[in-house]
Amino acid sequence: xxxxxxxxxxxxxxxxxxxxxxxxxxxxxxxxxxxxxxxxxxxxxxxxxxxxxxxxxxxxxxxxxxxxxxxxxxxxxxxxxxxxxxxxxxxxxxxxxxxxxxxxxxxxxxxxxxxxxxxxxxxxxxxxxxxxxxxxxxxxxxxxxxxxxxxxxxxxxxxxxxxxxxxxxxxxxxxxxxxxxxxxxx
Ligand code: GLN
Numbered sequence: 001x002x003x004x005x006x007x008x009x010x011x012x013x014x015x016x017x018x019x020x021x022x023x024x025x026x027x028x029x030x031x032x033x034x035x036x037x038x039x040x041x042x043x044x045x046x047x048x049x050x051x052x053x054x055x056x057x058x059x060x061x062x063x064x065x066x067x068x069x070x071x072x073x074x075x076x077x078x079x080x081x082x083x084x085x086x087x088x089x090x091x092x093x094x095x096x097x098x099x100x101x102x103x104x105x106x107x108x109x110x111x112x113x114x115x116x117x118x119x120x121x122x123x124x125x126x127x128x129x130x131x132x133x134x135x136x137x138x139x140x141x142x143x144x145x146x147x148x149x150x151x152x153x154x155x156x157x158x159x160x161x162x163x164x165x166x167x168x169x170x171x172x173x174x175x176x177x178x179x180x181x182x183x184x185x186x
Contacts, residue, residue: 001186004029004039006065008055010047010080014171018179019043032060041074041186044081046133046169049089049106052080053096062097069099074162076182082165083136090139100163101142108137108154108167122157123148125177130156130168137167159185 003019005012007028016026027037042065044052056062069075069085077085084096086104107114115133122128130151138155141147149157149166156167157178164185170178 001040003041005043010045012045015043044077046079049080049083066097072162074186076164102138103140104136105139128177129173131172132168135167
């Protein structure tokens with residue numbers, strides 16, 4: 001299995017390591033020609049959604065990636081990746097790939113003091129550790145979106161068909177549950 005990892009900025013190496021631990025291969029997407037590589041799934045890492053959104057356009061990756069996701073390419077977005085996939089960001093007038101029927105709140109736990117660790121149930125995979133770093137949460141999810149995890153009454157992981165998002169960073173801990181879930185989706 002070949003997983004493309006958007007490698008413009010942010011925590012992409014950690015995602016690749018998790019993918020390798022699970023026996024799949026990864027390649028980095030930095031420029032348009034990288035999209036010619038066979039791709040079974042795509043990971044959009046955490047980082048800064050405004051920067052990544054801008055780079056997607058500047059590097060002419062935006063249209064092709066959006067089209068691939070809309071056609072069913074399995075995609076997993078963490079944190080800023082969730083914001084890039086959200087149809088709407090309630091406290092930001094930008095929208096990016098906007099392929100997923102969710103409304104997110106950016107920096108929902110506060111800008112500076114918003115980093116914390118907790119544990120919660122994730123789908124049918126039981127309790128998993130979760131690290132949040134200036135994270136968003138999902139304020140509204142469409143009928144076609146399934147909530148997979150909640151923390152303090154807010155949705156922090158969800159799936160809509162081929163699209164999986166987490167507000168937290170599973171790639172920064174040792175637990176492989178979320179990446180395994182993503183590979184199972186593929
Ligand atoms: N706060 C960042 C944003 O708004 C997301 C933070 C992260 O990806 N850890 O894009």
